[in-house]
Amino acid sequence: MLTAGIDIGAKTIKIIILDHGRITAKNLIVAGYDLRESLKKAWADIEAQSGLKVDDMEKIIATGAGRKEAPYASEAITDISAAAKGAKALNNSVRTVIDVGAEEARAVKVDQSGRVVDFAINEKCAAGTGAFTEAMARALEVPLEELGPLSLQSTQAVSMSAQCAVFAESELVTMVHNKTSKPDIARAIHDAIADRIVSMVRRVGLEEKVMLIGGVARNIGFVTSLKRELETEVIVPEDCEYVGAYGAALAPAGK
Amino acid sequence: MAEEYWRWTESRWTDPDLSWQDGRIITAGVDVGSVSSQAVILVDGRLYAYANTRTGSDSPNSAINVMNWALEDTDGLTLDKIQYTVGTGYGRVNVPFAQRTVTEIACHARGANFMYGPTVRTVLDMGGQDCKAIHCDDKGKVTNFLMNDKCAAGTGRGMEVFADLLGVSINEMGELSLQVEEEPPPVSSTCVVFAKSEAGGLLRAGWPKEKVLAAYTSAMARRVVSLLERIGLEEDFVITGGIAKNKGVVLRLEKELGVKALEAKYDTQIAGALGAALFAKDLAEKEKSKKK
């Protein structure tokens, strides 16, 4: 039986296809302006990759910010449920899931059986989301993928007092003017987001094991800052951006 | 940035009818904000000269720079002849020549009381990186206040971001936002970063600049109103700060609140520094009377 999970995020769309619960295909594309067009292309890519067509799917479940407008999908689940399901399926000992996306971030607490016990969302403010790192990378004139590795070269912790992405940008300019090194500034950027995420996690209560998912988990600088502040180990699965889609694809089985 | 759309007009002014040499007590106030800095000089409590400039990234020196500019066209007045200076604003620790610092809340209320008169009860200051709602009495003493400096929504920086995005000079944004036949719905995000992406989408969908600007200005006005609602609005109502010069924001605010703000006779950005200079006079006189 083939099921598909589609995670329509603010920036990217992720698709996971399961064959009897096993991942057989996956695809990630930029969400773009026209949702229908983007999805058509995503499915075309999957067909080219694996020969599977959208019509072959028994069930298609959508999640993510754009789940309500998702063409093709027969049902939708919330990002919270998707994150919880996906994370738990990857590692049964997970109790706290941290999902940091391009424009939203969540902390989800699950119990032994995978039920969502508590959650906290940051959805109205760019601080503490991928949008923050993007804006900062632009201001620092460093490509986004290099921001993480750059921060690991930092020799000292410099604090950034602004939490708003717009204000942080001005603060960054001042730091550059004061000759603070780029690696140190890069670290300050990641510390600032980590700080915000950690506060959100503390609201639901930290319980091990902790798993980090979402696109921003690819940023090694952020992961390092997060581990440092949480003072615990953080599991980052290999295909961290796909976990939401994975959770959605598992949904009918879970019910 | 090839063109500097965010660059608003800096200014200075001296009262041609006053001469400082006849003054008994000369005081100054310096307001160092994160975006702009002002210096105001009072002679016997009367407005003599002021300067308004961008703080830039060199904030430790912005106090002395703006002060020097204010002193430029003053018939030989120099810093050492000023008896008392009060520093205020976000960067008030960086006014090395000030005898005392006072928070911008108190200074704005005092300044507004001078600029608009004793009937002022509510002051809305929309600054570069913060937004303040202040209630005061007929002497300009603060009775209630609320300040938000955590979020760019409703601040000058938010406006600068949009000036850049749309390629419109910040001085013209207000007028341009009013050139719409019908008021479009406000952008759905208050977050400037998200509003910016939303605006990008609207532009791609064919919305003209004026319409996008109107939608954004509308959202900003709403955000500011919700802040003001927390402490309530009592007339007379005035708006200070840089955004007070943006007609698009002011008119939408007045419409949403159902109240008209008093007309500004002075540069709305000097309220903080002016209040500081007035406090300087009070404190100087207090010191003098203690010495007696």
Add this chain to the structure above:
Amino acid sequence: MIANYGYKNGSGDFFITIDTDKCDGCGGCVEVCPAQAFAVGEDPNDPLREEPAAFIVEAVRKKLKYACAQCKPVTGRPPLPCVQACPAEAISHSW
């Protein structure tokens, strides 16, 4: 004077209100706050006030939501220590 210390951002309004007309600078709030959010001294917003007043420390004000989180669990909210410690009932929270 009603002093509202805190901020508003995408996730809500977070303000601690101190009525300085009622405050006599006793410092009860300073002692009980686990986040050291309060201090008593020269009122930063009333330069001509003679007696000391309580205010929120600037460093904590910027992180008020998180600083206060420890006294505000999601379920079963007990009375807030700072509010209880003030004999003049000068302190209130907006959330």
